Amino acid sequence: MCGLVSSAARSLPSAGSQRLVGRFPSGPGPNSRPAAMQTAVVRCVPTETKLTISLRLGPGNGSQRHLQREQSESLRTALGRIAHNLLKAQAKPGKGQKAAQAPAQASAPPVVLYLGEEPVPGDTSNAEAWQDGAVLQVGEARYRVERNPPTLTQLRLPSSLLAGFPVCPKVELEFGEASHSLFEWLREADGGWEAAASSRVFTPSNSYIGLKLKLRCHPGDGRRFGAAVELESGGTVEAGPGACTFDSRQWFTRQGLEEPQLRVVSYNILADVYAQTEFSRSNLYPYCPPYALEIDYRQNLIKKELSGYNADIICLQEVDKNVFTNSLSPALDAFGFQGVFRIKEKQHEGLATFFRASKYRLLSQHDVTFSEALASDPLHFEVLEKISANPTVKEKVLQRSTAFQVCVLQSLKDSSKKLCVGNTHLYWHPKGGHIRLVQIAIAFRHLQRVTTEVYPGIPVIFCGDFNSTPNSGLYEFVTKGHISADHPDWTSNGEEEQCSMSLTHSFKLKSACGEPAYTNYVGGFQGCLDYIFIDINMFEVFQVIPFPSHEEIICHLALPSVSHPSDHIALICDLKCK
C-alpha cells in the first residue's frame, strides 16, 4: 500500500507515489460555509504544551500559515504575532502577484478575537481563548475559529486495484471517526472526473478497468465535518483473476449469524516476508506467477475473501506487521471488525485476532511467548525441568519466538457470555513434533489458568496452524486430553533429541472442521495442519463451510495461485453455543 497524507493543521510525512490533489476547498457538500468568512483551524490538546493556529494570511488568497504558540501564552502576544505575520506577508509578493509596493508606513492591522460580540481579553491564555465558534478579525478579513475539528491525519489507497475486489482506504483521523466520515469515489471520464460511489469501501466493476480512481474524504465526528482531502490512485484499475477459490465457499456465508450462533475463521495467510524470498519463488512455489506472490495482489484477494465470510471471529497466522497496520486492520475495520496483533519476536510476522465489534468487546488479553513463559513462569516449572534433561531440546524450544495469542471476548448482548479465543502458529519443521508437544503443553497450562483462575468456566476456541497432522501426537493430545511419555513423537528428531514426558489437560476439545485431507497444499507437501478446536461441552457445530474442490486447487498445480492468496486454506465453521 502506498499513499499520502494531507492535513490542514499539521505537516505530516508524505510517502508513496500517489499525487496529492490537495485540500478540497469548502464548496458544495458538508463542508460548505458562508464564502465571506474564512476558517482558522486551532489544534489544542491537553497532552501538549503548544497549540497550532492554521489560517491563510496575506494578499490575494493568502498563503497557509501554521502558527505554533504556547498554550499558556497570552492571547495578546499571539494576536501580535498574527499581525506581524500579516505585515511580512504583505511585504512579500503573493503567489501570481506582482510585488506589492511596500507601504511607506506599514502599520499593524487591528487583530481581535471575538467570542460572540465581545473581544476576548488579551490576558486570556491561548488554550482558553481560541474556542470553537470564536471569530478572528485580521484587518478586513474575518475567520471563524474551528477548534479541534475532525482532521484526516492519513488517507491511503492500495497500490494495486483489481476489478471486482473491494478497495478499502486506510483512514486515520484526529477528532473524528471513519464511520462518521463521508467518502466520494470518482472515476476518470472524458478528461475529467465523474462521481462513482459514496461508500467507504468501493468495489470497481469491470467497466473501470484502465481508469484511475479518486477518493475524496470529508472527515467527520458525527456532529461536524473538517477539511476534505482528495487522493488520486497511483495506478489504474486492472482486470481481476476471474473466479477465486473462495467464491463458491461464500455461497454458504452470505448471511451473518445471530447469537447464540457464531462463525469462526482460522487462516494462515502466508506472510509476505516468506512469500517473496528467492527460495519461495524458485523452490516452494515455482508454479505461482511472481505477480500473484506480491503482497499488493494477494491483499486484494485476502480482503475480499475475509470480508465475504461474514465471520464473527477471525484468527490469522503469518500476518506481517505492515499488512496488519496498513491493510488488514483498516479493511476489516470498514467491515465491522476490531483486531489485535501479536508480533513474533525476531520476526516480522505474527498473529492477528479480529472480532465483530457489534457483537463483542475485548475484555482482556493474555498473550505469551512459549519460550518466555517456559523460562520465567512457575506455572511451567515441571515442563522446564523435564526438558532441561536434554539441553539440545531446551535450547531449541527457548530459541523459538512462537507466540500464543489469547483474547477474552465478552458478548455485548449478554455480558455474562464470555469467550476465550486462542490463536497460535507452532514450530514448522517436519521433524519438530517433540518441540510442538512442548509448545502445546505450555499453551494448555496457560489456557487452563485463564479459564479457571481468571474467568472460571468460560468456553474455549483454540485456532491455529499447529503444523501437525491428524495422526500426530499433538492432535492426539489436544483431542484426547493426554499423551504418554513413550509416544513416538517425543523422538521425532531422533533419540538424541528425545524429551519424553506424559501430558494431560482437562478440556474436552474436538476439531470443528474435522480432519480434511489437507489445509496446506504446496508443490512439495499436502496435509492437514490447521484446526479450530472447540469445547464440545459448550459448542455444537452446525455448519462446516466446504473446502474448494480438489480440481479448483490443482488447476494451478498447487497453492498459492492467481485465484488463491495463500498456501493454506481458510477453515470456517458455524457454531452454536449450547
Ligand code: 4LC
Ligand atoms: C515451510 C514454510 C517454514 C509445513 N511445512 C513442512 N515443511 C515445510 C517447509 C517450509 C513449511 C513447511 O513455509 N515455512 C520456514 O519459515 C517460513 C515458513 C513459515 O511457515 C519460510 C521462511 C523463508 C522462506 C520460506 C518460508 C512440512 C512437511 N511435512 C510436514 C509434516 C508436519 C509438519 C510440517 C511439515 C507434521 N506433522
